[in-house]
Amino acid sequence: MTPAARLSAAIEVIETIETQRIPAAQALKEWGTAHRFAGSGDRAAIAGLTWDVLRRRASSAFLMDDDSARARVLGMLKLERGLDGAAVAALCDGSRFAPQPLSEAERQALDSRTLNDAPAHVAGDYPEWLDGELAAVFGDDRVAEAAAMASRAPLDLRVNTLRGKREKVQAQLSHLHAQPTPWSPLGLRIELGADARNPGVQAEEVFIKGAIEVQDEGSQLAALLTAAKPGEQVIDLCAGAGGKTLALAAMMQGKGRLIASDADKRQLAPIHERLSRAGVHNAEIRAPKGEADPLADIRGSADLVVIDAPCTGTGTWRRNPDAKWRMRPGALEIRLAAQQAVLERAAPMVKPGGRIAYITCSVLASENNAQVQGFLARHPEFTVVPPAEVAAALWDKAEAFLAAALVSPEGLMMTPRRTGTDGFFVSVLKKTG
Incomplete structure (x- = not known):
């Protein structure tokens, strides 16, 4: 397919997403099935x-x-791909399989319009109802922070130290141009171009x-910041498919x-195979059975409870x-209730x-700082471990990481703009009595 034909196909897919109100992955799959050529x-x-x-x-x-779908595609070519009006016009020449030629209004928009007078939620490309939430965290920087969250992410890998060392693994992946991640001592990063396949x-x-x-490197760092140690009793309370569980197991070196x-x-289904492949032998999987609490016997004995909390995923x-x-406001309310419940279960x-260790992949204060504040009000026997002490788990990069991350009395937050990772919040709460 020519670049122009691919552009026409993208317009078709966007139209399908918007008219049928279906997820993008589904629309892309259906398009591929209907266009097997x-x-x-x-x-x-x-x-x-x-x-x-x-x-x-x-x-x-x-x-x-x-x-319209066509307008969104054309505007994206200028804003995301950096094409000027002439370059976009060359793609839209009306030839076979190409989009129709630009109208005069489209030419003028591409040549003269900017985002200088756009509202914050438009310039930052996020739902308007979240503007207050993002302003509370980032203030006037919310457009820049949100724009970074709209950029394409690299492919990050975590080296499993139970099976290998980063230098050796990097050499084995040299054909993929894998490079060490900036912060995580365990990470490798593969940069992806705009049209690159994973x-x-x-x-x-x-x-x-x-x-x-x-x-993602941010997820790797979140696990490292828990400071799980060999010999400890560690509970991964929201283990899901096991991403953090695997990282914790490597930190514990098979001990504890x-x-x-x-x-x-159902979320736990992949974890068994993943643990086996990773060479983890000290992990126990406890799935719920009916109304019984699978962790009822864990009372006042855990060194560390990791909460990779259900969140909005912002x-x-x-x-x-x-x-x-x-995403709708109602979804946030549901997540807030779930987060409070899992914190109460962990205490x-x-x-x-x-x-x-309370972790979210959210940048919203209501899911992060406010949840920690509420927990501390309900549980005065816990205190926040100072962020500088938490960051010490990153050894020689701790000082630089603290300067890059958004530090608050409740914890640390990573963002694509600040740390080059996904957005993660980490708060470590110590039981003092």
Whole structure:
């Protein structure tokens, strides 16, 4: 397919998403099924265009003064891909499979309109109802922070130290141009171009042998900041598919007791195979059975309870830009209630001197700082471990990390703009009595 034909296909996919109100991944899959002639490179390029339109959905429509699928695609080409009016016109020449030529209004918009007078939520490409939430955290920087959250994310890998060392794994992945991550001592990063396909790392020998896992650097850092140690009793309370569980197991070096659980046992389905592949032998999986609490016996004995809390996922918008436009205020309220409930569940599990690591992949204060404040008000026996002490887990990079992250009395927050990671909040709470 020509670049112009790919552009036409992207317009078609965006129209499908908006008219049928279906997730982008589903629309892309259905398009591929109906157009089997398109090769893998074509499908990757069309997906890249589609995701970029969703990243710049509000700003591209504002730029073009038109909220149609075609206008959003054209505006994205200028805002995200850096094409000028002439370059866009060259793609839209009306030839076979190409979009129709630009109208005079479209030419003028591409040549003269800017985002200088756009409202914050438009320039930052996020739902208007979240403007107050983001302003409370970032103030006048919210447009720049949100714009960074709308950028394309790299592919980050975590080296499993139970199976290998970063230097050796990097050499084995040299054909993918993997480079060490800036902060995590365990991470490797593969930068991806606008039309690049995600490399099939699951087919790599180092993945099959358990030496690497796909995990954003921010998630790696969140696990490191828990400071899980060999010999401790560690509870991963919201383990899900096991991403943090695997990282914790490597930190514990196979020593101690690691219990992974989740309120939804379906989320735990992949964890067994992942633990086996990673060479983890000290992890116990406890899935809920009926009304019985699978962790009822954990009372005042845990050194560390890790809460990878259910949240809105605002910190992962650059990986899933579709989600931010489908998010509604009611979803936030549900998450807030779930977060409070899991914090209350964790409190009695911790022994004196033990700690809770509260983690979200959200940048919203209501899910982060406010939840910690509320927990401390209900549980005066806990105190916040100072962020500088928490960051010490990053060794020689602690000082630089503290300067980059957003530090508050309640904890640390990473963002794409500040740390080059997904957005993560980490608060470590110590039980003093």
